[in-house]
Amino acid sequence: MTVRKDAIIVGGGIHGCSTALHLCLAGLKPVLIEKDYAGRHASGVNAGGVRQLARDVAEIPLSIRSMAIWENISELVDDDCGFESFGQVLVAENDAELDACRARVADLNGRGFAHEELIDGTELRRLVPAVAESCPGGVVSRRDGAAQPARTTAAFRRKAEQLGALVREGIAATSIRKEHGLWHVDAGSETFAAPVLVNAAGAWAGRIAAQFGEPVPVETIAPMLMITSPVAHFIDPVVILRGRKLSFKQFPNGTVLIGGGHLATPYQDRNETVLDWRKLSDSASTVSELFEVMRNTTIVRAWAGIEARMRDDIPVFGPSARHEGLYHQFGFSAHGFQLGPGAGAVMAELIVSGGTQTRVSDLSIARFRDPIPSPTT
């Protein structure tokens, strides 16, 4: 028996769940199909960074739109999602890096964006007292912060369901097809049909796009993270480095999350990742050099989530360039968590109204019809 819905969303990450929720708010009844469970992969196990800082300019409008939602996240999902806003700081480790920061901030200002602010060594040490003396400054985005990713994704999923979204977890979407003007998707013993199909399947989304004649340069990646045993509180903002792969965040319980994008080997079809301890070792040495206070902590857990990375490191977002009613929302390239709340809102606008005030055209899948562009920065 075929169940008629207003939209079918494939993928229960933060993006699929946020889109489901915003479609419900717009009065639609979507079904969300997730082969594992909401937040099983990148959305539930990422570093939780809520970051406008250091984004590709193509993403900034979506990021700013998201930030406004993050700041009132409880009103949307009845859960504060563990969101804390102590800013994010990009640390320059030498003068050459600081010069690059200066140029970046000037460029953003020229484009009308003011969320990134150049800071000198004094302000850097005021914000991050524990950082090594040798660092000359950096950039701060003061409204940024971090949240609990699994809790956040679960909250979006829960709220979407409360507002009328049908959620099917543990069931893969199969036989995706268009018949008589409607998208049909099988999910176990059920078949759903809807005029709208949202491809939010993360690392699995490239296959769906390719199936419908829109192959894109996407690879599956598994960024690694590790967490320490609790240490006395010593840092508030999230710290990232200009020149090396590191992101760094202390939670209220004292544990410190160390990330930055070193990659594990993903085994996508087994939902499994094999960690690369030599690269995690590099993260550990970087932490140890920059934050003496961390040297005697212990690492209690390391992991990696599976997600999609586009060749140009910005997501695929918006309507299909080939099929009416098909929308893509994937390829967030290791930095899509913060974008989730806003992306869902914008996607709902695109679906319901056919347009949005938020500039997302730079993220269109159509960009891959032409020769692959180089990264925009």
Added chain:
Amino acid sequence: MSAAPKRDQYDVVVIGAGPAGLAATATVADAGLSTLLLDENAGPGGQVWRAINSTPVKTEALLGTDYWSGAGIAKAASESDAEIIHRATVWSLDRNLELGISVGGGSAFIKARRVIIATGAQERPFPIPGWTLPGVMTAGAAQTMLKSSGLVPDCPAVIAGQGPLLWLLAAQILRLGGRIDRVLDTTPRANYIAALPHAFAFMTSPYFLKGLAMMREVKAKVQVVKGVTELSASGDGKLASVTYVAAGPRETIPADLLLLHQGVVPNVNLAMAAGVEHRWNELQLCWTPVLDADGNSSIPGIAIAGDGAGIGGAQAAVWRGRIAAVSAIKALRPAAKVIDYSSQLKRAERGRAFLDVLFQPAKQFRIPQGDTIVCRCEEITAKDVLDSVAIGATGPNQLKAYRRTGMGPCQGRLCGLTVTELMAEARGKSPQEIGYYRLRAPVKPIMLSELANLPKNEDATKAVVRG
């Protein structure tokens, strides 16, 4: 790092120097394979034969003949050509058979062609009200102190729970002049009837007479209360009393020490973190790895022997160790002559079904209620878990998002089984359907500085420019 492994590649790496690991090590090394045995303890023996070379308790009768039977196997391993490293922690193992190991404050990676995991058993969590109070500990911890240091209780002490180890420990404490005020036996009465069909095999096994004698020995010296159906510990900041119910009025007795034991279960953390497939064992009520008759797991090259393969006791562990070793020899030295140990294993496993059924812990001692703490690392109660289920947590991994259970330093060792069974019951599902925590390396915490000091490669230090 003076004790670091001599090579960076071995034919066979054995993890754990208990009965299975020692037997496996001697067998593969004697076949001429380059062999490394890694063990966390100061000397060989594992839990069962702990401190076999160093215990101050030298009088044979005090620890029993089963204990001393380990000496010969430990000797065979140490006299083989195998390299043996004690105080070595294996903190990572992956499906490429690469191991991250820590020895003497330094870490290194080694590669193996075959890995035999012999990490044995751990005690089943026994979550009762008050089990986190100082003064409450596990029977296994008490036995560790007894074997390695000759320490026994000299204060008002109660032992509660069930299973062979409980009686063995009680007997050993009493033989060494230690104090036990009461034994509270939680074996459900119905289990005696359920176990009857397996009784014949058990009575003809070596366990039967030994077990009977040990129970008689304990009962002659200490009041034993059978059929305990409720148990709690209380005290202000530390244990002061133990309360129990056994087919009569509730009784409270003063105690400074409560030793809890609800049997042992496979220690699955390393194997699960490596990605080995496990299934819920309905008889032993725990996760056991999916293995073939030779102990080979779902990951090519990784075998599991001993109690980590499913609880079978020390004698079965020895034979499982040898069988896994033979399988490795057959794979790496096809021309070598090998012996088939399957009949010896079968004999050693005789009677196990009786013990498994008889000592199946009662539901109320596996699935706690209300304010009883389930996850000790994050102080999460049974009620907290049920509340999370009510708002959408569907399994142990989703529960992490709500309550951080299993994310502390013990990585779920002390709450994993409880969380699975508690959630299974709350959701009307089987433990197999509910699943277990996805476990992660490091399997044991590693110092950040130690990780930082690993040998470096160039790729990872390449600068990345953020857009």
